Amino acid sequence: MTGPETTSKEPEKMSSAPEQSEQEAAPDLSAMGERRQGHGIKVKDLHAYYGSVHAVKGVSIDFPANEVTALIGPSGSGKSTVVRCINRMHEEIPGGRSEGSVTLDEIDVYSPDVDITAVRRMIGMVFQKPNPFPTMSIFDNVAAGLRLTGTKTDNLRERVHRALRAVGLWGEVKNRLNSPGIGLSGGQQQRLCIARAVAVEPEVILMDEPASALDPISTLKVEELIDELKNRYTIAIVTHNMQQAARVAKSTVFMLDGEVVEHAETTKLFTNPSDERTERYVTGKFG
Amino acid sequence: MSATSGSTLLPRTSGGRKRKDRIMRGLMMAATGLALVPLILIIYYLLYKGLSSWGRSGFFTTDPNGNFFGNPGGIRSAILGTLEIVALATIIAIPVGIAVALWLTEYGKDAWFANVVRYFVDVMTGVPSIVFGLFIYISLVISHVGGSGFAGWKGSLALALLMLPIVIRSSEVVLLLVPATLREAALALGAPRWRIIWKVVLPTARSGLVTGSLLSIARGMGETAPLLFTVSVAFGLTGNLNSIMNSLPMQIFGDITSPRDAVVARAWGAALTLVALVLILNLIARAVSRRSRLT
Amino acid sequence: MAASATPVTGGRSGLERSPVSRLPDQVLQAGLTTLAVLILLLIGYFFIRLIGESTKALNTFGLSFIFGNDWDVSRNIFHGAPLVVGTLITSVIALLIGVPVAVATALYLTELCPRRARAPLGMLVDLLAAVPSVVYGLWGVFVLGPKLEPVEKWFANTFSFIPWIGGGGDSITPGNYFIAGLILAIMILPIVSAIAREVLATVPPENKEGALALGATRWEMIRMTVLPYARPGITGGAMLGLGRAIGETIAVVLTIGNAPTIGKHLFDQGYTLAAVIANEFGEAANQPLHASALFAAGLVLFVLTLLVNILARWFVRRGTRGLRAPEPEDDGGGSVSGVAALGAAS
Numbered sequence: 001m002t003g004p005e006t007t008s009k010e011p012e013k014m015s016s017a018p019e020q021s022e023q024e025a026a027p028d029l030s031a032m033g034e035r036r037q038g039h040g041i042k043v044k045d046l047h048a049y050y051g052s053v054h055a056v057k058g059v060s061i062d063f064p065a066n067e068v069t070a071l072i073g074p075s076g077s078g079k080s081t082v083v084r085c086i087n088r089m090h091e092e093i094p095g096g097r098s099e100g101s102v103t104l105d106e107i108d109v110y111s112p113d114v115d116i117t118a119v120r121r122m123i124g125m126v127f128q129k130p131n132p133f134p135t136m137s138i139f140d141n142v143a144a145g146l147r148l149t150g151t152k153t154d155n156l157r158e159r160v161h162r163a164l165r166a167v168g169l170w171g172e173v174k175n176r177l178n179s180p181g182i183g184l185s186g187g188q189q190q191r192l193c194i195a196r197a198v199a200v201e202p203e204v205i206l207m208d209e210p211a212s213a214l215d216p217i218s219t220l221k222v223e224e225l226i227d228e229l230k231n232r233y234t235i236a237i238v239t240h241n242m243q244q245a246a247r248v249a250k251s252t253v254f255m256l257d258g259e260v261v262e263h264a265e266t267t268k269l270f271t272n273p274s275d276e277r278t279e280r281y282v283t284g285k286f287g
Numbered sequence: 288m289s290a291t292s293g294s295t296l297l298p299r300t301s302g303g304r305k306r307k308d309r310i311m312r313g314l315m316m317a318a319t320g321l322a323l324v325p326l327i328l329i330i331y332y333l334l335y336k337g338l339s340s341w342g343r344s345g346f347f348t349t350d351p352n353g354n355f356f357g358n359p360g361g362i363r364s365a366i367l368g369t370l371e372i373v374a375l376a377t378i379i380a381i382p383v384g385i386a387v388a389l390w391l392t393e394y395g396k397d398a399w400f401a402n403v404v405r406y407f408v409d410v411m412t413g414v415p416s417i418v419f420g421l422f423i424y425i426s427l428v429i430s431h432v433g434g435s436g437f438a439g440w441k442g443s444l445a446l447a448l449l450m451l452p453i454v455i456r457s458s459e460v461v462l463l464l465v466p467a468t469l470r471e472a473a474l475a476l477g478a479p480r481w482r483i484i485w486k487v488v489l490p491t492a493r494s495g496l497v498t499g500s501l502l503s504i505a506r507g508m509g510e511t512a513p514l515l516f517t518v519s520v521a522f523g524l525t526g527n528l529n530s531i532m533n534s535l536p537m538q539i540f541g542d543i544t545s546p547r548d549a550v551v552a553r554a555w556g557a558a559l560t561l562v563a564l565v566l567i568l569n570l571i572a573r574a575v576s577r578r579s580r581l582t
Numbered sequence: 583m584a585a586s587a588t589p590v591t592g593g594r595s596g597l598e599r600s601p602v603s604r605l606p607d608q609v610l611q612a613g614l615t616t617l618a619v620l621i622l623l624l625i626g627y628f629f630i631r632l633i634g635e636s637t638k639a640l641n642t643f644g645l646s647f648i649f650g651n652d653w654d655v656s657r658n659i660f661h662g663a664p665l666v667v668g669t670l671i672t673s674v675i676a677l678l679i680g681v682p683v684a685v686a687t688a689l690y691l692t693e694l695c696p697r698r699a700r701a702p703l704g705m706l707v708d709l710l711a712a713v714p715s716v717v718y719g720l721w722g723v724f725v726l727g728p729k730l731e732p733v734e735k736w737f738a739n740t741f742s743f744i745p746w747i748g749g750g751g752d753s754i755t756p757g758n759y760f761i762a763g764l765i766l767a768i769m770i771l772p773i774v775s776a777i778a779r780e781v782l783a784t785v786p787p788e789n790k791e792g793a794l795a796l797g798a799t800r801w802e803m804i805r806m807t808v809l810p811y812a813r814p815g816i817t818g819g820a821m822l823g824l825g826r827a828i829g830e831t832i833a834v835v836l837t838i839g840n841a842p843t844i845g846k847h848l849f850d851q852g853y854t855l856a857a858v859i860a861n862e863f864g865e866a867a868n869q870p871l872h873a874s875a876l877f878a879a880g881l882v883l884f885v886l887t888l889l890v891n892i893l894a895r896w897f898v899r900r901g902t903r904g905l906r907a908p909e910p911e912d913d914g915g916g917s918v919s920g921v922a923a924l925g926a927a928s
Contacts, residue, residue, distance in 0.1 A: 089795055094697055117304075121797030131788040135810035144806060145796035148304070193792070200796065308799035312694055318686030319695070319703065322775070325768045326710050329721050383617065390614035404618045406895075407625060413822060413891030414884065415829020417856050421880045422628040425635050451621070480607045509714025512831040515860055536716045536832075543720055543836060551724070558717045569712050573705070 027168035027225045035231040039105040039203050040065040041086060041123075046100035048081045048090055055081045056098070057258040063204070068226060068235045070249030070266065072242055074281070078258040079238045083206045086236065087123040088116055104203060121145070124197030124233075128209040130189035132181035132196070138164075139177040141192055145200040163199035167191045167225055187218020194225060198233075205229060207237040211244065223248050242282060246270055254278045333559045340556025351522045351538065351553070359550045362557045364524040365538035368439070369561075371526065372518065372534055373508050375443035376450060380507075381500045383447075384454025385489075391455070392462040393484060405459075411452040419448045420516035428517060439528035442518035449513060450503040457499025461492045494575050501572035505565045511536035535561040629884070636881045638874035647878060653842035653853070655862065660875035664844045666882070668759065668852035671845075672834060673827040675763025680770045680827075681820045687771075688778035693804060704779065711772035719836035722765045727756030727837060734760065734849045747848045754849045757839035762854075765833050770823035777822060777898065781815030782808060818897030825890040829883060831856040855883040 041063040048056035056078040063069045071079035084090040085098045088109060102109045109119045132141045142160045143151075151159065160177075164170040169191045173184070181192055190210060197205055207226070211219040226248045229235060239245050245252050245266060252266040254275075262269060262278045273279045280286055340346055349361040387404070395401025423445040428436050465488050473483045489496070520537040521530070535557050542554035639660055640647055650661025691704050731754060738751030785808050793803040809816075839851025840861050859876045866872035 087795060089791060092791065092794055115305075117797045117799055119797075120795055125795035127788060127791065127795075129788055131786070131792040133789055133792065133807055133810075134786075135807075144793070145798075148796065148798055148802055149301070196792075196796065304799055304802070308801040311801040311804075315686045315690040315694060318683045319690045319707075322683055322687045322707055322710070322771055323703075326706060326713075328725070329713060329717065332721060332725050333717070383621075386614055387618050387621065390611075390618050394611050394614060395618070400618075404622065407622055409895055410888060410891050411625065413825040413829075413887055413894070415825075415831065415856060415887055417829065417831040417859060418632075418880060418884045418887075421632065421859070421877065425631045425877070426628065479603060481610045484610070505712060509712075509716070511714070511716040512856075512860060515832075516863065536714060539716045539720060540832060540836075543716075543723055554720055558714075558720050561714055562712075562717055565712050565714060566709070569709070 027221075027228045028165050028170075035066075038065040038232065038234045040067075040234055041204055041236070042101075042103045043082065043086065044101045044103070046082065046085055046098065046102065048078070048085050048098040049096070050093065051095035055258055056085065058100075059255075059258070059260050061253055061260060061263060063234055063236050064251075065234050066230055066232075067251065068230050068237060068249045070245035070252045071236065071238045071255060072240075072245050072252060072281075073255035073261075074286070075240075076257075077255040079253075079255045080208050081258075082255070083125075083208055083236055083238050086204070086206055087120050087125055089120070089125065121149070121200055122202050123204045123206060124200065124202035126190070126194050126197055126205065126207045126210045129213050130186055130193050132184070132189050132192050134180070134182045136181055137178045138173050138181050138184070138192060141181040142195045142199050145196060149200075159199055163195040166198055166228075167195040168221065169195060185218070187214045187221060190214060190218065190222060191225065194222070194229075198229070202233065204234045204236070207235065209238050209240060212240060219244070242270070254281060256281075330562075333555065333562055336552065336555035337559025340552050341559065343552075343556070346553075346556055350524050351533070353522055355547075359547065359553055360522075362535065362538060362553065362560065364522065364533040365535045365557060366560060367524060368518075368521075368532040368534040369508060369536070369564075371528060372439050372442045372514070372532065373446065373504060375440060375528060376446035376507050377500070377504055379443065380447040380450040380454055380503065384451050384500075384503070385458050385496060387451075387455045388458035388462055389484060389488075391459050393480070393488070408452045408455050412456065415512075416445075416449050416510050417512040417516075419445045420513035422448065423513070424516040433529055435529055435531075437517060437519035437531045439518055439525075439530065439532040442514045442532070442534070443528070445513035445517045446507040446510060449510060450507045453503040453506060454499055457502065458492075458496050461495025461499065462488065464495065465491045494578055498572045498576040501568050501575065505568035505572070508568070509536060509561060509565050511540050515540070535564075632877060632881050632884065636874060636878035638871060639878040642871065643875075647875070648882065651844055653858070655842075655865070655872060658869075658871055660872070660878075662855070662858075662875075662879060662882070664842050665853050665855045665858050665879060667844050668838065669828055669854040669856070669883075669886075671759050671852065672763040672766055672838065672854055673824055675760060675848075676766035676770055676827040677820060677824055678767075679764060680767035680823060681774055683767075684771045684774035684819075684823070685778050685816055688775045688782055689804060689808070691775075692779055692782040693808065694800065707775050708772055710768065711776075715769065715830060715833040716836075718765050718769055718833040722761060722833060722837040723756070726765065727761050730761065730764075731756050734758070738847065738849055746846075750847045750850065755839060755851060757837050757851060758849045759838065759845055759852050760848050762834045762838040762852075765837055766827040766830055769830060769833065770826050773826060774819045774823040777819030778812070778816050781812045781819065781898075784815070785811045814897050814900045818894045818899075821890055821894030821897060825887045825894060828890065829856055829887050831860050835860045855879045855886075859883075 043059060043061045043063070046056055046059045047054070059078070059082055061069070061082070071082065073079045081090060084093075085100075086102050086109070088098075090096045090098050098110075100110070104119075104122065107114065109123075133144060136144065139160055142163050143156055146156055146159055161170065164173060169188060172188060173192075176183075181189065184192060190213075194205075194210075210226075211222045214222065223244060226235060226237065237245075237248065249266045251264060252269045253263045254261045254269060254273075254277075256277060262273055262275045264274070269278060270282050273282060343361075345358070346361040347366070348363055349358075350364040351362070352358075352360040354360075387408075391401055391405060395404065423441050427433075427441045427444070428438075433440070469487055469491060470483055473487045474480075478486070514534055514537050518534060518537070519531045520541055521533050523533070525532055539554045539557045539561065542550045542557065545551060545554075643650065643660060646661045648666055649663055651663040652659050652661040653664050654660075687707060691700055691707070695703060734754050735751045738748050738754060740748070742748035742751065789807040789811065790803055793807045798806060834854050835857035838854060838857055840853055840857060841851035842853050842858070843851075845852045859879055862872065863876060866876050
C-alpha cells in the first residue's frame with residue numbers, strides 16, 4: 001500500500017454521489033484493498049502474573065490467519081490477560097510480568113532482540129472502553145499511528161479516508177473530520193478506534209471486549225465489521241457475551257482460572273463441548 | 288513499508304524514533320536530577336556552615352548583643368521569639384481555618400456563597416506574604432493599636448492570615464473524605480448535627496486536619512516578609528507579645544547584610560536551625576498523614 | 583430488655599426535636615457562617631485600606647507611577663517602571679528556567695521513573711518548597727551569586743553580540759536580574775512540579791494504552807496523549823508559579839542588587855516591586871509620600887498577583903475537569919445463556 005499507487009484498484013472515492021451514502025454506511029473493507037492472506041499467531045506455554053498473582057497458567061492457543069477466534073470465560077479467567085500478552089501490553093501494567101512464547105510468522109515477540117514498538121504496530125488492539133485521543137480530531141485520531149512512522153501528508157489523507165471507509169464511519173464523519181473524536185457516540189468512537197488500529201495495516205487485531213460498553217445497535221455494527229475485517233486480518237476477540245462469540249468467531253476458546261479448558265470450532269464448543277466445565281458454562285450453570 | 292510476507296514481516300522502528308525516545312527520557316531524568324541539585328547544595332552549605340555555628344559555645348543559650356567586636360551572641364531570643372509568634376498564629380489560624388472548612392463542608396456545601404468563599408480562599412493562597420504584612424502594618428501598626436507600633440502579636444496575625452487559606456483548603460479536603468455513611472449512621476440515630484461534627488466528623492478526620500495544620504505552621508514559621516512590617520526586630524529575649532521581638536527569619540535577614548564574618552556565621556547557624564524546625568514539622572506532618580484512617 | 587417497649591411520652595410528637603435541643607445546631611451554623619463572612623469582609627477591608635494609603639502617591643504621580651522611569655528617593659520622585667520591569671524580568675527568567683525543569687521532573691516522576699523511587703523522589707522535590715525564602719536569600723548571597731559571577735562574566739563577554747544578554751560583562755556583581763530569577767526558578771519549581779504531577783495523574787490510562795498499542799514509544803505516547811491532555815493544567819500551574827515569583831520578597835531583595843533603574847542586560851542590577859517595599863520601608867516611615875509610594879507598589883503587586891492567580895485557577899480548573907470523554911453507558915452484556923447464544927448462531 002505504498003504511496004502514489006494508481007487509482008485503478010481503488011474503489012470509487014468521491015465520484016458517484018447519489019448511491020454513495022448508502023454504501024458508505026456499511027463497512028467497506030475493500031477500501032483497504034483485496035482480501036489478503038495474513039499471518040496467524042501461536043501462543044505457547046504462556047504464563048502471566050500481576051505481582052505475585054499467577055493469572056495465566058501455561059496457556060497455548062493457535063490463532064489461525066484470517067479467522068476470528070473468540071476467548072470466553074468468567075471474569076478473572078485470564079482471557080483479557082492472554083490477549084494483552086500477545087502485543088506485550090500486559091507488561092505496561094504495574095507489576096505485570098509474562099513468560100512463554102508468542103510467535104507471529106516465526107518471530108517470537110518475546111525474544112529480546114525484538115522491538116516492542118514494532119510488535120505493537122503489527123498487532124493492533126481495540127479496548128473495552130472506546131479510547132479515542134480526547135485532544136485530537138477525528139482525522140488526527142486515525143492518523144495518529146500513521147504519523148508515528150512518518151507517513152507523508154498526501155498519502156496520509158488517503159489512508160485515513162480508507163480506514164474510515166473500511167469501518168463504515170466515512171459517511172457519518174466525512175463532513176466533520178476536524179471535530180474532536182470524543183464528540184462521537186460510543187459506538188462511533190469504538191469504530192473510530194478500530195479505524196485507528198486498521199489504518200496502520202497491522203497483521204493481527206486484538207479486541208478486548210470491544211462491544212461491552214456499547215448499545216445493541218452499535219454492537220451489531222461492530223460485529224458486522226469484525227466479520228469483514230477477518231478478510232485481511234487475524235482477529236482475537238475477548239468477550240463476555242457468548243452470543244457474540246457465536247456470531248463472529250470461527251473457533252472459540254473457553255478459559256477458566258488462567259487455563260484453557262477447551263478450544264474448538266465455535267459450533268462444536270456451544271453444541272457439543274467435550275469438557276463438562278465448558279458445558280456447564282455455556283448452558284449458564286455458572287459464570 | 289507495506290507488510291507483505293516472509294521474514295521481514297516485523298517493520299523496524301526507525302533509528303530516529305528510538306533515538307528521540309532515548310534522548311527525551313534522558314532529558315527528563317536529567318531534569319529531575321537537576322531539580323534536586325539546589326536542594327542538595329543548600330543542605331550541604333547549611334550543614335557545612337551552620338554546624339560550626341551550632342558548635343560555638345552559647346549559640347543556643349545567649350541572645351544577640353549588637354556589639355561591634357567580639358562575640359556577637361547566639362540565637363536564643365530568635366528561637367523563642369519565633370516559637371511565641373508562631374504559637375499565637377497557630378492558636379488563631381487553626382481553629383478559625385478548621386471552622387471555616389467545617390462550614391464549607393457541613394453547611395455551605397455547593398451554595399453560591401460557599402463557592403465565593405472557596406474562591407477567595409483559593410485566591411488568598413496566591414497573595415504574596417509581603418502583602419499580608421502590609422495589611423497588618425496599615426491597619427494595626429501605623430495606628431499603634433494596643434499601645435505600641437510593632438508587636439509580636441501583630442506578626443502572629445499576619446502569619447495567621449497567611450496560614451488560614453492553607454488550613455481551610457487542606458481541612459476541607461480531609462473533611463470531604465469523611466464517609467457520608469458515617470454521618471448518616473449518626474443522623475439516623477437522631478444525633479444533632481453539632482454532636483455529629485464533634486463526635487464523628489472531627490475525630491475521623493483528625494490526622495488529616497493535623498497534617499494540614501502542621502504544614503501551615505511550617506509555612507508560617509519560615510516567613511520573613513510579614514514579620515518585617517509587623518514585629519520588626521530586637522535583640523533581647525521577651526515573653527511580651529505586645530512588644531517588638533526577635534525571630535529566626537528576621538535574625539537571619541539582618542545578619543546577612545552584616546560585614547562581620549561572625550555575624551554571617553550566626554546567620555548560617557540560625558538558618559540551619561530554622562530549616563531543621565521546618566523540616567521536622569514537615570516530617571511529622573507526613574508521618575501523621577501516613578497513619579491517617581482516611582485515604 | 584424492658585426498654586424495648588418504652589412508649590414516647592409527653593405532648594409533643596416523638597419525631598420532632600425540641601426547639602431547645604435544636605438551638606446549638608442553629609448557633610453553630612450561624613457562628614460558622616458569620617466567620618466565613620467576616621473573613622471575606624476582612625480581606626475587603628484590607629484592600630480598601632491599602633488603596634487608601636496608596637492614593638497620595640497615585641494622585642501625585644498618576645500613570646507615571648507605573649510607566650515613568652525614575653525612582654529617586656532623594657528627590658521624592660517615585661515613577662515605578664524600574665520596579666515593574668524588574669519584577670517582570672525576574673519572573674520571566676524564573677518561568678523560563680523553572681517551568682521546563684518542573685514539567686520534565688513531573689513527567690519523569692509520573693511516567694518513567696521506577697515505581698518504588700516515585701514517592702521518595704517526589705518528596706525530595708517537594709522539600710524544596712519547605713526551604714524558607716530567607717534561607718534561599720542567604721544561599722544566593724553567599725554561595726550562588728559569588729560562584730556564578732565568573733561564569734556570568736565569561737558568558738556576557740563571549741556573547742556580547744546578543745542584545746539584552748551579552749555585554750557589560752566587567753560590571754557584573756553577584757546580585758543581578760539573572761541570579762534573582764534563578765533563585766525564583768528554584769523556588770517555584772516545587773509548586774509547578776506538584777501541580778503538573780497532579781494534572782498528569784488525571785490523564786486517563788486508557789488513552790496512554792491506546793498510544794502504546796499503536797506502537798508509540800514512551801516519548802511519543804507522552805507527546806501524543808499526555809502533554810496535550812495536561813496542557814491547560816500545566817499552564818495553570820506555571821501561572822501559579824508566576825504569581826509566587828512576582829510576590830517573592832526576601833530572597834529577591836537579597837539577590838537582585840536593589841538598583842532603581844532599568845537594567846540594560848540580563849546580568850545588571852535591578853529592583854522589583856516587592857523588593858523595594860522591603861528595602862525602603864524603614865527609611866520611608868516618616869516620609870508620607872515615600873511611604874505612600876511603597877504602599878502603592880504593594881497595591882500594584884497585590885492586584886497583579888490577584889489577576890495572575892485568577893487566571894491560573896481558571897486554567898487549572900479547565901485542565902482537571904475539561905477534556906473527559908463522555909462516559910459510554912455501561913452495559914453489562916454477558917448475562918445471556920449459552921442456549922440463547924446457540925439460537926443466534928444457527
